[in-house]
Amino acid sequence: MLDWGWLADHLPALAYRTGQHLYLTSIAMAVGLAISLALGTAAARRRRLYSPIGIVAGLLFTIPSLALFAALVPIVGLNLLTAEIPLVLYTLVILFRNVVAGFDAVPADVHEAADAQAVVGLARLLRVDLPLATPLIVAGIRVATVSTIGLVTITATLGDAFGGLGFFIFEGARRSFPTEIYAGALPVILLALALDRLFAWLGDRLTPWSRASTAEATSAPWREEAGAA
Amino acid sequence: MNVVGATVGWLSDPANWTGPNGIPTRVGEHTAICLAAMAIALAISLPAGLYTGHTRRWAGLAAGLAVIGRALPSLALIGLVLPITQALDPDRGFSLYPTLIAMVVLAIPPILVNADAGLRAVDADVVEAARGMGHGEAGLLRRVEVPLALPVLLGGIRSAAVQVIATTTLGAIFALGGLGRYIVDGIAQNDDGMLFGGVVLVGGMAMTAEGLLGLLQRVAERRAAARVP
Numbered sequence: 169m170l171d172w173g174w175l176a177d178h179l180p181a182l183a184y185r186t187g188q189h190l191y192l193t194s195i196a197m198a199v200g201l202a203i204s205l206a207l208g209t210a211a212a213r214r215r216r217l218y219s220p221i222g223i224v225a226g227l228l229f230t231i232p233s234l235a236l237f238a239a240l241v242p243i244v245g246l247n248l249l250t251a252e253i254p255l256v257l258y259t260l261v262i263l264f265r266n267v268v269a270g271f272d273a274v275p276a277d278v279h280e281a282a283d284a285q286a287v288v289g290l291a292r293l294l295r296v297d298l299p300l301a302t303p304l305i306v307a308g309i310r311v312a313t314v315s316t317i318g319l320v321t322i323t324a325t326l327g328d329a330f331g332g333l334g335f336f337i338f339e340g341a342r343r344s345f346p347t348e349i350y351a352g353a354l355p356v357i358l359l360a361l362a363l364d365r366l367f368a369w370l371g372d373r374l375t376p377w378s379r380a381s382t383a384e385a386t387s388a389p390w391r392e393e394a395g396a397a
Numbered sequence: 398m399n400v401v402g403a404t405v406g407w408l409s410d411p412a413n414w415t416g417p418n419g420i421p422t423r424v425g426e427h428t429a430i431c432l433a434a435m436a437i438a439l440a441i442s443l444p445a446g447l448y449t450g451h452t453r454r455w456a457g458l459a460a461g462l463a464v465i466g467r468a469l470p471s472l473a474l475i476g477l478v479l480p481i482t483q484a485l486d487p488d489r490g491f492s493l494y495p496t497l498i499a500m501v502v503l504a505i506p507p508i509l510v511n512a513d514a515g516l517r518a519v520d521a522d523v524v525e526a527a528r529g530m531g532h533g534e535a536g537l538l539r540r541v542e543v544p545l546a547l548p549v550l551l552g553g554i555r556s557a558a559v560q561v562i563a564t565t566t567l568g569a570i571f572a573l574g575g576l577g578r579y580i581v582d583g584i585a586q587n588d589d590g591m592l593f594g595g596v597v598l599v600g601g602m603a604m605t606a607e608g609l610l611g612l613l614q615r616v617a618e619r620r621a622a623a624r625v626p
Contacts, residue, residue, distance in 0.1 A: 231563065231596060233563075234581070238580065238592055319470075321473060341571050349480060353472075
């Protein structure tokens with residue numbers, strides 16, 4: 169059923185597209201994380217900021233990702249920004265909530281203890297709040313990474329210069345060529361699962377006192393996320 | 398903005414409201430696919446989630462599904478099942494079935510995870526008291542647990558419905574009808590009016606579902622709150 173010859177011929181292309189996929193994903197994640205840490209820190213202190221950002225995030229959800237990428241072409245043209253703006257926006261929906269939830273989860277007596285030891289301001293943020301918020305932030309990073317991996321496939325609508333492995337899914341569908349569809353679809357799923365595991369492991373290593381994998385086993389309701397990939 | 402003008406122009410052109418590519422037809426197709434996907438997903442995930450939540454067994458199932466459900470990119474999933482369904486049914490195996498299957502898979506985790514988590518969150522004392530008053534397992538589930546868990550349960554259905562409505566658009570990449578047709582064809586034909594008209598229609602549908610299910614959720618919340626003082 170699979171055309172192994174095609175696969176063998178296209179190994180360099182597969183490697184290139186995988187690299188492109190990871191490149192587009194990492195830019196979105198890095199920018200998204202930086203913005204949500206800044207916004208999350210602000211919103212954790214000023215509650216009034218939280219609900220407007222939450223509403224915008226909820227609205228973003230109802231827009232098909234396919235459309236959001238295409239919608240930007242008339243506005244910013246066809247370049248890296250066209251792909252990255254929606255990708256970053258979708259990461260924000262997930263990361264922002266988790267950063268705020270992470271900072272909220274820091275117990276008040278921990279703050280009092282920090283104050284009593286004169287650990288205040290930026291020092292308290294970096295040495296007390298951030299480490300304690302890490303499990304929830306890492307949980308957000310996992311979901312956001314996986315969602316971004318899926319969304320990058322859709323950037324293939326923007327043309328050959330984008331899409332990562334999604335390029336093969338689109339081209340394979342256009343040519344009705346199953347091997348090519350699989351060459352894109354399977355690695356995408358494996359990439360998403362692998363990165364999810366990697367960040368789960370990394371989170372456990374960073375915060376040995378609270379293992380994300382054990383937190384996972386307790387049932388928590390589904391939280392909205394930009395999963396529309 | 399000429400984009401706004403083009404969109405309004407496209408939406409108000411009577412020619413776009415009739416025929417097999419008319420808005421009523423496409424809205425009907427989109428609704429039918431989403432309803433079918435939701436019905437199948439509910440038939441699978443509701444009994445499973447109610448079972449695991451009621452018996453408080455298989456905690457790992459919901460947690461595992463939550464991870465896998467988030468990690469599966471829809472486009473990759475459509476691509477993955479497409480060659481198989483196409484081999485089984487050359488016609489609808491290329492258009493309808495892959496998207497339908499992907500949408501069912503997309504909708505199952507939020508519904509199951511929330512049914513499970515909602516039931517587990519019901520106060521153990523309340524459950525004990527109901528048993529003490531002579532409720533059988535089925536009566537307990539129907540008259541005590543489900544009404545109390547209903548807000549969380551509906552929350553899962555709402556998340557699933559919004560995601561399915563937005564994501565069904567991807568099917569249009571593979572020749573499926575529905576509102577994604579306007580987005581994909583709008584991109585291909587460089588027709589901004591059609592593209593953004595499609596976005597407005599999908600967004601409107603998603604927001605309608607979000608609003609209606611959110612309303613139900615609030616009613617359920619009030620009723621659940623009235624039950625437990």
